[in-house]
Amino acid sequence: MKVEIKESRIEHDGFVKIIKSTLRFQRFGGEMSEEITRFHYHRSDAVAVLIYDEVNQRVLLIRQFRYAVYAKTRDGWLTECVAGMMEENETPLEVAHREVFEETGLRLRKAELLAHYFFSPGGCSDRVHLYLGTVENSDQPVGVAGLESEGEEIQAEWVPLQEALNRVDEGKIVDGKTIIALTLLERRLRDGSKNTEPDLSQ
Numbered sequence: 001m002k003v004e005i006k007e008s009r010i011e012h013d014g015f016v017k018i019i020k021s022t023l024r025f026q027r028f029g030g031e032m033s034e035e036i037t038r039f040h041y042h043r044s045d046a047v048a049v050l051i052y053d054e055v056n057q058r059v060l061l062i063r064q065f066r067y068a069v070y071a072k073t074r075d076g077w078l079t080e081c082v083a084g085m086m087e088e089n090e091t092p093l094e095v096a097h098r099e100v101f102e103e104t105g106l107r108l109r110k111a112e113l114l115a116h117y118f119f120s121p122g123g124c125s126d127r128v129h130l131y132l133g134t135v136e137n138s139d140q141p142v143g144v145a146g147l148e149s150e151g152e153e154i155q156a157e158w159v160p161l162q163e164a165l166n167r168v169d170e171g172k173i174v175d176g177k178t179i180i181a182l183t184l185l186e187r188r189l190r191d192g193s194k195n196t197e198p199d200l201s202q
Contacts, residue, residue, distance in 0.1 A: 002026040006035060017042040041124045047095035048083035049111060049131045050181035051104075053138045057161050059182070060135070060142070061173075062103055064154045079167070080175045083128075092129040104142050104156040106135040114184050119176060128177055132185060161185070 004024045012018040019040040024032045051060035063079050070076025084099035086092065093111060100108040111133040119128050142156040159167075164182055167173040173182070 002032070004032065011039070015043070039123055043124070043126045044086045044088075045092070045127045045129060046083055046085055046119075046177075047092045047099065047129045047131070048081050048177040048181065049096045049100055049108070049133045050081040050114075050178070050185060051100065051106070051108075051133050051135055052161070052185060053134070053158065056138070056158075058158045059161055059164050059185070060104060060106075060156060061159050061164065061178070062154050062156050078175055079173050079178065081178045081181050083177060092131075095129075096131050096133065100133065100135065103154045104135075106137065106140055106142065109134045109136045114181060117180070130177060130181055130184075132181070161189075 003026070006022040006024070008019060008021040010017060011020045019042060020037065021040060022035055022037050024035055027033055053059070060082070061079050062082060063077055065076045066078045067076060069078055082096075082099050082103045084095055084102070086095050090098075092113075096111050097108045100106060111131040114130045114132050116127050116129045118124070119126070138158075142158070144153065144155050161182075164173065165186060168179050168182055173179060
């Protein structure tokens, strides 16, 4: 695919970098498009982990305050799977281990890549690396965790898988990565796959 960048400049450089570009791209028929203007919102990639306890058929979910959601709905408490942003020179698996411990106090034992995807490709370039994981001690109590230095208030809870799926159907879980993870896990179990003990070599 051929793309001609006519002009590109940074409009904002902060937690999110916004780049404005004027460009042309090659159409399906081979000809170049007219010049168009597009905005590119850039952040680091994200890593998400759905923790699954196969023995008890339950998943570990967290609740935390999301200001952007509050600004839209006036209800900022969101139910999600564990997730965090990649830092420079980190691998997705390293982030998975770090975030599981920071947000739940548990140690990630194994993890398998379920999918990686662009969550909003119309303007955002960051990808989500989505894992299915297990923890070392699923009987260890969980509660409120998170980094005080980042203003986090995160409550972890084990939820029966079927209840979590019901919450999706009822509109009580509205976070995209969590819906995708639960759906992929449900499909895997429905199809009879026994590979729910993830392989850390991924």
